[in-house]
Amino acid sequence: MSERVLVPRNRGFLFLDSHPAGCRQLVADMWQACPAPAGVLEGDGPVALVIGSSAGYGLAATLAGLKRAGIRGIAMSFEKAPTVRRTATAGWYRTAATAEIADTAGRDLVFLNGDAFSDSMKEQVADLIEQRFDGRLDYLIYSVAAPRRTDPATGAAYASVLKPIGQASCTKTLVFDDEGVAEVREVETGPAEGDDVEQTVAVMGGADWERWIDHLAGRGLLADGFATAALSYIGSSLTEAIYRQGTIGAAKAHLEATARNLNERLGKMVGGRAVTSVNGAAVTQSSTAIPGIALYTGLLRGVLGDGLVPPIRQLAALWDQLTGAAPLVLDDEGRIRLDTWELTEDVQSAVAERWETATTATIADLADLDWFHNEVQRLYGFSVPGVDYSAAVATDIPWPDHAP
Template sequence: MSERVVAPRNRGFLFFDSHPAGCARVVEDMWRATPPPVADLREAGADRPVALVIGSSAGYGLAATVAGLAHAGVRGIGVSFEKAPDRRTGTAGWYRTAATAALADRHGHDFVFLNGDAFGDAMKDTVAQLVTDRFGGKIDYLVYSVAAPRRTDPDTGEKYASVLKPIGRAHRTKSLVFDGDGRPEVTTVETAPAEGDDIRQTVGVMGGADWRRWVERLAGRGLLAEGFTTAALSYIGSPLTAALYRQGTIGAAKADLEATARELTDYLKAHGGRAVTSVNGAAVTQSSTAIPGVALYLGLLRRELGDGLVPPIVQLTALWDQLTGVAPLDLDEEGRVRLDTWELDPAVQAAVGERWGGADTGSLGELADLDWFRTQVEQLYGFAVPGVDYSAPVETDVPWPAAT
């Protein structure tokens, strides 16, 4: 037992500890916000579809897991890479996974969570064996949601490192920061352009290579069900952030992901299946807050849309409806599922662009919803969650959910 009071300590948007009870409450709130399933899941029993979610502990991957369980009624496996409690708390994803597992068990879902390197073949083989031994030897859906700084190619041993840089020339952008006293400021950040093999390195981590390897590895073991469908979660974003994101090194990786979807669809025709990318709308995540300009953009977008900003759990519920056939698969001309139309509506982008043009330190309070943004960042680590007593000691030595 290791109970203690966990207080928020941070540098900028990075927090050094996570609050177990707060993380659990975040997951519980997501589960409660998920629309109920369209059918009685108890009748389906062992016939429920089998799903694999790669990157199941954070951001849109967590939303995919919770929506898959609470709405689509899947059983299956979630894979993530989280740090266990030690001298400091575990990572937020560790505690969110424990909470998701508890909810899945409480609601009668057979779902196993694995902790380890999703890029490695050892994890792929572990998952394949689990599908064989526990889930009838067939998998129906694979959702891929991985954001990582590094990847090692299992075939060559080459180590790739992703970078966040514009392509062609340096880029200057407004950015939101909080000073040492927590006061918001608008600063200007300049990012040097990609050089050398920066683009290749970033595509090697964040492109479609690992997604393809997962699908081909499972297919090689004969584990893909007829009609197998896989979706990789992606983002396009606003023209305000495009130079550093969609038109930068990360954008090159996203383009590779989309090309991989087309290649995998051809590959999966033998199984009557297909692969798609799902373009999600903006959200505050641990990954997005690291991108210069995105924090400011999110605060401005929230002030413009208010509750019209669609949370990840609602978006991923819509994606599951499309993947499972409850709703038609709604694809754009590039073959992508678009869950971001509310964000990229021209009128919305024009209004946010006006706010962006006038945004400085003095006008932030009027133009951006800073309280919302700050709360969203804190909640990534389990803080500022309504209903949690942060003055009370909490058990931090929470075990990883056993695969019983």
């Protein structure tokens, strides 16, 4: 078994290696942070499919589903295995740790590694549901953030972009140098051109989510009362030019329109429901790539401190609403809102005030830089309390076996 002492090596917010022990501890910490259900979970539990289960809100959805709802079923993601030169991706190690928790909890959760956009993966999942999980699916959580997608029906390849629509956007953003010193910079992003919007919607909109529902429904696998939720984000007016009003925002609008269409169809088909779940800000591998989001999140933490609600607690609330443990509360657009703590007038006013005065010289007084910097490293298993980073660690952790 290959063992190495691993140190964080990064290019900006992208790290070259991940730390298996750190990823394992991070998952354990999320499990402990998830509130326990009010009563004892009895029986086999509902059958769920979580698409995009290894990172960010998808990982939180998987862990919260296990703890709050006692789910069994399938969790899938797209991760890279360890090689001679590189560790596996952080999601690979987080998946191995999540599988251990599922086993300890006595829940039959199968972990698949593959392209969620492909029809072959949809067929593999459908076969598993039919053969292993009573031929019925109760819940589907869709949490996919990807740069590219190939449409299996046409073979067309699409690429998403992060661009404003209509005109260029100039925004502040937060970066760290190799020594971890923070700098506030102004970055300008040119407007979407050509078919940038259509390409981004094809990748990040609701098309693949709907294909999943169509495929599973076509196989007769949706249980009566089946419910599905796609995870989304709206965010602040401070970041809306590049996000909610930009190409990604167009994709999110398409996702929400897809939810409304699916909700009507599922209601007639199986008495079911489809919603989007609008989550609050968090440091994720996806969010750190968006200009301005890093600065905004650091300032938000500076304002709220421990009042910033972590993904695991937000997704616990989502499962409670989906399963009926708590009332289902929807906004006027039919969305579950888990971001209300972030978007209150007083919080946004305080963040906006700090945003206006944020410079390299002032940022340390305005944002929680230590927290943010550590959160970025924790995405890859570093800076996790309780881990001995001076010790050699095994890197060739196997993908969880799903033999019956």
